[in-house]
Amino acid sequence: MSKIRLGILGGGADSLIGIVHRVASQMFDSFELVGGVFNPNFKASKKFAKKIDLPLNRIYKDVDELINKEDELPEDKRMQVVSVLTPNFLHFTMAKKLLENGYNVICEKPLTTTYQEAIQLGRLQKENKSVFAVAYTYTGYPMIRQMKQMIADNIIGKIQKVDLQYYQGWINPFIHDYDKRKKVWRLNPEKSGISCCIGDIGTHAFQMLEYVSGLKVNSLLSDLNYLYDENKMDVDGTILVRLNNGSKGVIRTSQIATGEENNLTVAIYGMQGSLKWEQENPNYLYHLNQDRPYQTLKKGNVYNSDIAEDSVKIPAGHPEGIFDAMGNIYKGVAKAINNENAFEGEYPEINDGIRGMLFIEKVINSHKQGNKWVKL
């Protein structure tokens, strides 16, 4: 089977997200990286292409040149999908041009810098029916997919409470010192938009909640923490939520939880049982029961659902990690491009990205109003 021709925008040099996408795209022998724009500086872009031993003929100056030149290629040579790994404020422009020219897109999150932009992209995608994935990587973990499936299969019954946590501590060494703080781009509204903590990690928790539960957040009340008056960007926040099935919950996020690394946890409590999962130990899923011992499901076992097992490359007892999760999202995109998708939720779609932007705006809004309920 011909590999899907992949281009990449951004992700050059020492980009962490760059290596994740490149590795993920190779995992199932489904994609071939053919070119792109790794850096706004053309020279740096070519240097990087050399470093990864990619021919220079399809390394372009910018996205416009990419589109023009690829357009001249015969259809069976042209890039089929482009991954947008640029800084956040460029996502919109890049994705818009790609959509307008008929490309499939994999876009890093957050999708855009405003909800309005996100809606525009959504409209475009609806029109031309491109495959459009937003890189909410954690939904690629097999046991998250197992959780989603078990909830869909009603194994824990009606959901009556949800609790999601995303705690990190990385901003702590910078936030207390005015000079250090100024150097953190995520704390600079011009580069990072209206939110730091909610925009960066709160959206992950929000998307995860809607992804695994199949429910929607109807309204929320948030309390953010900026720590210092002259700091204009949230570094911590707690968000009360109400879901469309009438139940309540809480999303907790922090970048000042000193010593925490990337502690995303998901707990969904149903009338018949509950499911819990931790990102730092992603190969385990805990199924709590009323009056029965709790069960620990592990990836790679026959008792898991088809989508969970399809997301695993190697038998039980061999840990898979974040690269493998992203690999599963690329796999989902490949299936979609080849019209092969078999399961729901094989990759996070553009609507997840749009909802994420809405969430950010509403959270900031609720806080600024003095912690009032706002509708989504």
Added chain:
Amino acid sequence: MSKIRLGILGGGADSLIGIVHRVASQMFDSFELVGGVFNPNFKASKKFAKKIDLPLNRIYKDVDELINKEDELPEDKRMQVVSVLTPNFLHFTMAKKLLENGYNVICEKPLTTTYQEAIQLGRLQKENKSVFAVAYTYTGYPMIRQMKQMIADNIIGKIQKVDLQYYQGWINPFIHDYDKRKKVWRLNPEKSGISCCIGDIGTHAFQMLEYVSGLKVNSLLSDLNYLYDENKMDVDGTILVRLNNGSKGVIRTSQIATGEENNLTVAIYGMQGSLKWEQENPNYLYHLNQDRPYQTLKKGNVYNSDIAEDSVKIPAGHPEGIFDAMGNIYKGVAKAINNENAFEGEYPEINDGIRGMLFIEKVINSHKQGNKWVKL
């Protein structure tokens, strides 16, 4: 050394809390149970005394008789402290009479059914200087005391975020069925006061927060969950808090977290490090650090503080549990009666009980107002 003469009100028959107090009182050879009123039914009370092989001569009809008859005894025979283990709505009357007659008191929580009653008890205790402990058992765990000491010693620096959870699932099998629900006394406002979940377990989390951090909650905003309109008692709630050092936090409580048993967790995040603890694995304390491996402290080791080590009866590697925690509280009370207390916080004091009642009222208040901030 003469044992302290202990009386007990309530706790007869199959009372779970009764056995905890009896065992705890024996743990350090410091107390002798001499009599009491185990049951409002005098016959049942005597039957229970026989069952535990206690002489019947100091088994009384009621608290009034107890006070009258004990008063006739010479001072060196008279009960020195009385544990109040009756249903909640009787705590106030019992404790009031005991205080008015000069007894030291160990009272189960919640201290009373209203904040006003609690204040009255506080005033009485202040006047006569009785030793008065409120049975917030979890503060008796060695590693909670270690946590308190490390925070007091500034090891994690200024606290910048707190997160406490108290999740149970026991009410789930009852709450969804009107008839079953009616039979649960905790869901009956006449027996249980204005709150179920917050009153029963929320107060534990609140007291724990103030105990370990040394801080006070200044204001709060709560969102409670009643699940059904005709149910008048909260079974779940999330409470945003602001502390007197300017930091923020959250207290999360639930009795509908299906499959959770008694999952109280405490996380205190400071500028220099963080401390985390779980009630179901109480012999471990997790110390997170910026840029250093996280440490796991275990009870019974030389690196622990004096109060933590004084709360341990046997060397490292031998688990101690909830009975041992209560034993440490009784030990603290014995020391206080014998004027021997060496450490701060060796038993939870009446003020903890008063604050607890205030907390319950304010949480209900905030929720009823439509999730508004209220001051404590």
Added chain:
Amino acid sequence: MSKIRLGILGGGADSLIGIVHRVASQMFDSFELVGGVFNPNFKASKKFAKKIDLPLNRIYKDVDELINKEDELPEDKRMQVVSVLTPNFLHFTMAKKLLENGYNVICEKPLTTTYQEAIQLGRLQKENKSVFAVAYTYTGYPMIRQMKQMIADNIIGKIQKVDLQYYQGWINPFIHDYDKRKKVWRLNPEKSGISCCIGDIGTHAFQMLEYVSGLKVNSLLSDLNYLYDENKMDVDGTILVRLNNGSKGVIRTSQIATGEENNLTVAIYGMQGSLKWEQENPNYLYHLNQDRPYQTLKKGNVYNSDIAEDSVKIPAGHPEGIFDAMGNIYKGVAKAINNENAFEGEYPEINDGIRGMLFIEKVINSHKQGNKWVKL
């Protein structure tokens, strides 16, 4: 119900094991400590009795006086059971005299210092049918009893492999220094018998193996470690075993596993499933299955067997520890004295102690022969 009259030999002053036995005896309101010999020094013994506020009239000079004087008391005042907590080398003499005079006995482990002595005690006990418990405390944990019951109920099928570990590190700071080493009584053959590590902790693992599995060790091959030529006592050892159902296994013990506290683990692998348990987290039992998620059983739940639930004092989610485990053994002894035992294995019997002594001798024997198989 009248409490059982308990005497204690040893366990005075700061004895750790003393406090364990005293607390354990109180846990179910079943025993009353009436006297004993807490110390070979009569003055120290009386001083200790005063400290724990015990009347001095039944504090005796030595075991002989105890037996003589108690004998003069009417039967309904006389001690019914005596706990022997003296140094190991005195167990035999004490227990022998007690048995010869008709007392029930609770004896610390190891039962004696030689197998021959143990056999003598066994013969005496058989003749006079005294209740005789050996304090293998860990068998008092509810989840160990659950494990035993599940194996007896054939839930994991035929046992095909066993693996027990008992790792400590406490001897590490002493063993490498000749002078420090000389001061450790466990490393002194005159005080400690023929073995240090195997005698002290290896026997626990061995007894646990036979207790939970219901099987017997038929033969063994051991490899011990003395670290230094001039050190005559083992501080570490691995023992291959063959069981009477034809299966094989291993017992691993160490006192030089630096940093380990009291890490006793039990793993029993059957044809239909497996069970694992760790002493430092005693309230959990792990049930592994072929092709099903593994289950975690926790104490205090309805799914546990009757004996496990009878060994629990308080509901699920409230940890119980080593004192509670010993309390369960005392409860078993009380039931036996009152002819009430309902379950198998409610306390470790004299035969467990005898087998333990045999085990020690055979392990040393196998090692001394150059790691040869020896029969038990």
Added chain:
Amino acid sequence: MSKIRLGILGGGADSLIGIVHRVASQMFDSFELVGGVFNPNFKASKKFAKKIDLPLNRIYKDVDELINKEDELPEDKRMQVVSVLTPNFLHFTMAKKLLENGYNVICEKPLTTTYQEAIQLGRLQKENKSVFAVAYTYTGYPMIRQMKQMIADNIIGKIQKVDLQYYQGWINPFIHDYDKRKKVWRLNPEKSGISCCIGDIGTHAFQMLEYVSGLKVNSLLSDLNYLYDENKMDVDGTILVRLNNGSKGVIRTSQIATGEENNLTVAIYGMQGSLKWEQENPNYLYHLNQDRPYQTLKKGNVYNSDIAEDSVKIPAGHPEGIFDAMGNIYKGVAKAINNENAFEGEYPEINDGIRGMLFIEKVINSHKQGNKWVKL
């Protein structure tokens, strides 16, 4: 930088190990798969090449053709390294031919089927100085490399005890049924050599022991388990070992530990501290100390050594797994081919494979002699 030209022998169709090697080779943009022999059936081989979209011009009938045809290519087109993923009994022939023709080799383990063959390969490799890696994948985990480095840096002092476990349960459903058993190739001596359990997983534990400790096993005594007389292949075994620094230890392996998945654990106890690691949670390393809290090191942190950090692609808190471990081994091979290796132990070398074969023979030998000590 030009990618290294990689060929693969075996690993076609649904081969699990095939996908691991392909993904691993892509992880650092260092290798390009150019051809190979994926299957002894030429048609199947080509079919697989098509499936992964590899040009057919360098898909060969067999290793001989591969060598002949590649030889005709100019040096800068020729394969530089060939991964041997065929069934075990073919490793020797394949690797021998490759070495004789000057290729670098990555060979799956076990290296060969006999020690004699392994020695021959070793001699060849020594002569022509090819880079030769044996795929002991677990040595690619960052925290294993951290462990190795800490031991080399003497952080835990002289090693005084080692304990390694490799427990699986996968053979349990087959071993008890004669017909099912016959169908398992690992239980067929003609396909699998002289050992099943020791050959397949025991060697991993043995290699890991020597890798992390820097010590050598001098002698061993083994006890194997075949379960049934007519079964000629071991499915479980315990091996006592003595190391070249005078210390002792144990290696435990099983394929009948029902319910265990891939439970490889490593515990190294030193005079100054200890290190423990578990393959199923590979991103954590436990550092036990005398009289200090134990520390948990996690991958991706500044406190780790250079080799550990060089083995990580993404910051702390993002789990990496078995594919990433293999990726690190390929990275090590790439560095070696490019003469860039900076650390010791960046890939397992041929000597590890030779030692592994020696280990298997000695273990079988010791058991067959009646559990006698044998020298390595």
